[in-house]
Amino acid sequence: MLYNWHIIKKIGIYIFYHKGGFIMAHENLDNYTDIRLDHVTAIRNRLKRKKDEFCQNTNKKALGPDAIHNYLQNAGVPISRTTIQNFFSDKDDIKKLDISMVLKLCEWWGCNASEILAFPDEVSTASNNAFKENPHQRLFTDSAYNGTFYCYFFKISGTDSSFHNSYPYSLNKKDDLMEGTITFEIDSDSGSKAIFEYTQRVHQFNQKDELKIKRCTCFPMESTKNNNIYLDFVDQDGRFYYLFFDHQIFTNGPLYFRIGGMVTEASENDNGPIFQKIVLFHEKLDSSQYPLIRGLLNTNTHNILLDEKELEFLATQDEEIKEFMDGYKELLAPRKREIYFFNETLITKESGPLSEYTAKKILIKLRHYCYSQNQIIIGRDTDAHRIARRMQNPDNVDQDDYQ
Numbered sequence: 001m002l003y004n005w006h007i008i009k010k011i012g013i014y015i016f017y018h019k020g021g022f023i024m025a026h027e028n029l030d031n032y033t034d035i036r037l038d039h040v041t042a043i044r045n046r047l048k049r050k051k052d053e054f055c056q057n058t059n060k061k062a063l064g065p066d067a068i069h070n071y072l073q074n075a076g077v078p079i080s081r082t083t084i085q086n087f088f089s090d091k092d093d094i095k096k097l098d099i100s101m102v103l104k105l106c107e108w109w110g111c112n113a114s115e116i117l118a119f120p121d122e123v124s125t126a127s128n129n130a131f132k133e134n135p136h137q138r139l140f141t142d143s144a145y146n147g148t149f150y151c152y153f154f155k156i157s158g159t160d161s162s163f164h165n166s167y168p169y170s171l172n173k174k175d176d177l178m179e180g181t182i183t184f185e186i187d188s189d190s191g192s193k194a195i196f197e198y199t200q201r202v203h204q205f206n207q208k209d210e211l212k213i214k215r216c217t218c219f220p221m222e223s224t225k226n227n228n229i230y231l232d233f234v235d236q237d238g239r240f241y242y243l244f245f246d247h248q249i250f251t252n253g254p255l256y257f258r259i260g261g262m263v264t265e266a267s268e269n270d271n272g273p274i275f276q277k278i279v280l281f282h283e284k285l286d287s288s289q290y291p292l293i294r295g296l297l298n299t300n301t302h303n304i305l306l307d308e309k310e311l312e313f314l315a316t317q318d319e320e321i322k323e324f325m326d327g328y329k330e331l332l333a334p335r336k337r338e339i340y341f342f343n344e345t346l347i348t349k350e351s352g353p354l355s356e357y358t359a360k361k362i363l364i365k366l367r368h369y370c371y372s373q374n375q376i377i378i379g380r381d382t383d384a385h386r387i388a389r390r391m392q393n394p395d396n397v398d399q400d401d402y403q
Helices: 036-057 065-074 081-087 099-109 287-297 308-317 319-327 329-335 356-367 384-392
Strands: 006-010 013-018 021-026 137-139 147-154 177-185 193-202 210-218 221-223 228-234 240-246 257-265 273-281
Touching: 036 099, 065 081, 065 099, 081 099, 147 287, 177 287, 193 228, 210 228, 257 384, 273 287, 273 384, 287 384, 308 319, 319 329
Parallel strands: none
Antiparallel strands: 006 013, 013 021, 137 221, 147 177, 147 273, 177 193, 193 210, 221 228, 228 240, 240 257, 257 273
């Protein structure tokens, strides 16, 4: 008798709500198969793996029932320690789970809930990408991009630490490098997927900093007009990351290096849009390569504008820069100029002969004549790929044609 049951039909599956629990059955009600056990087991196993990954990425030894219970309690999901212990145990007869607990754990550990809640034989509850395609874009299916790649970008912030000084000697942005991964799961049949993941340090008042895993997925798309690749990510906190780079064809192996652009939201109070470059490498790089990575991420790819004091200081800190300056001193001498170099706040924060409005208007007018670019084309960094190849394989110099 079904008249006391609330029935929902979805994709050939009936979901019954009865006595406080859900039962799933196939469309043939006379001979249905109870799939709850396999489904719940798959969800538990996925979350177990994500818990282990979270501990490994955040250098935690383990997350026991007490720690998970305290987190859920503070998140407004009161679950008993016994329930948590049973959920993460090796028991194979658990047929029920608390959906609020699962979603909160996904949020904590940077999981995609659609992947965790998918049926046992599915990768995601949203595996069909056909609706995403149109005459202007198609699903990205180049198998040379299949796999996990290491990405680097600057810490997402709308401020520049060097410009807190009235007289900075450098146009450097923040030096805080972020490292993450971008994984392409290329599958032209069931649907390609891209996964972006990195660890963010969250500062907390009067407490230890928390390491939070940011993880998001999207469908990698390619423009049918210019073959640019577009990745449209949104993480578990609602922050968007719009990544794009040109589609380079790799015929002799997998992707080893790409420079792309990233538009996201600043982490400061205004949360305004912010643009920066992002680089992808096939190999994970050590900290000795960070100065080169920072250079690759700079939006200026041609014109070098350096203050004399800054350059002299750099030469005392870096033997390669000293050797460069000694070797090219005569060539660079005629190009030495006296320049005005100041932050606009030097003018706007001081009372002067002009009104605040007039001073700001003229500063904006002067920006056009400064040594800076109005636009940059991502990827047109001549020979950057050759540097990147040797960065990842410094012992095999025969693969490039640098002397």
